[in-house]
Amino acid sequence: MTTPVAAIQSVRLDDDNNALVLLDQTLLPNEKVFLKLSTVEEIWDAIYHLKVRGAPAIGIAAAYGIYLGVKQSKAADHAGFLNEFKKVKQYLASSRPTAVNLFWALNRMEDRLQREAGRSIVDIKRALKEEAENIRAEDEKVCLSIGEHALSLLEPGWGLLTHCNAGTIATAKYGTALAPIYLGQERGYDFRVYADETRPLLQGARLTAWELQEAGVGVTLICDNMASIVMKEGKVQAVLVGCDRVAANGDTANKIGTSGVAILAKHYGIPFYVCAPLSTIDLDCAAGDDIPIELRKEEEVSTTWYEKPMAPENVKVYNPAFDVTDHELITAIVTEKGIAYAPFEESLRDLMKEECK
Structure with missing residues (x-):
């Protein structure tokens, strides 16, 4: 049920x-x-x-x-x-x-x-x-508004890939990147969703796969390093991700691994959409290099999810929680006020002005 x-x-x-x-x-x-x-x-x-x-x-x-x-x-x-x-x-x-x-x-x-x-x-x-x-x-x-705008970019029957979890449990309701998937579910779009597991905290495996399955959405879980092959095989027609901060130039910080997905999407000619409420847009932050990147505990990589350690004792671990996707890899940034396209310096500023009216 x-x-x-x-x-x-x-x-x-x-x-x-x-x-x-x-x-x-x-x-x-x-x-x-x-x-x-x-x-x-x-x-x-x-x-x-x-x-x-x-x-x-x-x-x-x-x-x-x-x-x-x-x-x-x-x-x-x-x-x-x-x-x-x-x-x-x-x-x-x-x-x-x-x-x-x-x-x-x-x-x-x-x-x-x-x-x-x-x-x-x-x-x-x-x-x-x-x-x-x-x-x-x-x-x-x-x-809900982000979902409507994002859905206008998608076609029924498409395969969609998402990274981390940008669903209803990450928001008040509907989610950001998952909102168009839920709306499509209600309207018979019959999307096929591929959810990256999202190492090291497995938000895709534990949360997105669980959430979509609970809602009756057709979802397939893949390891992060499988994104390339599902794209190459033609199973993915669009990538949808959320974000934690958008710089003024359109550079976007999201869960670690997102930039790699964007690079793959660019290589295979697949649109890469960032779903971002205007509250995540930081016009005081000029570019991605100015976004502080959280570093988290080593144990999240080496021991947290395992009965026994899966790395040599005392090995050095680098564990950034986020990476920054360059604006040149982003097809569009979908907000509640509309869809921003390059040049993002102009389109994001225009959307923020619209919000202030």
């Missing part, structure tokens, strides 16, 4: 119990466990250890987290409350450096707090909760 994608809510607020409720993505696909986190430390840990992951979902979790972090504040005035707020904000911002949605959401929450200056602390807390709920609700609409 399949589960409709709409039934999976990976991030939500349980305000009555002062808790953030998260689907623990580290336990999938073997266990579907929802965590109730009541402290800022627990929420930081969940973001850092990928219990919640996916740029939009991280942003939503951070927004709820900062609200919960100051909800019990006893500050008597706005200045004292703001001081507490900034401490929580700085702490949560330290959890992961690459996904710009984390900082976007935290800054948006601070902007709302500042707009409420002069109101009572009770009213400010109420406003912060409202802003966090707005971020979640808006992300759902954004993902």
Whole structure:
């Protein structure tokens, strides 16, 4: 029995119990466990250890987290409350450096707090909760819109390849790169999806394959180093990926291995589409070289997923969590406001202007 994608809510607020409720993505696909986190430390840990992951979902979790972090504040005035707020904000911002949605959401929450200056602390807390709920609700609409725009680029019966997980469990609903797949499923497009396993944390194997299978989508899991052969055999007509940050020139940071997929797609003449909410576009970041790349623990490569170590003891391990895909390898960047094509410096700026209207 399949589960409709709409039934999976990976991030939500349980305000009555002062808790953030998260689907623990580290336990999938073997266990579907929802965590109730009541402290800022627990929420930081969940973001850092990928219990919640996916740029939009991280942003939503951070927004709820900062609200919960100051909800019990006893500050008597706005200045004292703001001081507490900034401490929580700085702490949560330290959890992961690459996904710009984390900082976007935290800054948006601070902007709302500042707009409420002069109101009572009770009213400010109420406003912060409202802003966090707005971020979640808006992300759902954004993902649906991205799905519609991306679907316009695809044809029924196509084979699609995706890397990492940019699905409903990485967002409020629908996902980014998986959104057109879900919409196509509803409309009889009969897509055939190839999901890269996505080493070393296996987000494709554990999450994308699980999520699509639960929704009844035809999905085939492949190892990362099999992407070339499925492209060469004509099984893939388009590549869809999400992203964690888009630089002003169109360079895009996404899960490690994405740039290699883009190079292969370019070689085989296959369109490579990046599905990105406008909140991931960082016009203050000129190019991919300016994007900070998170380095993670060596154990994720050598021991985490194995009963016994799969590498020599004390061998050096290099474990960047992301790589940067050069804008010249990207066919288009699909946003909720439309589709950006090269030159991305112009098209992305135009879309951001449209967002501000």
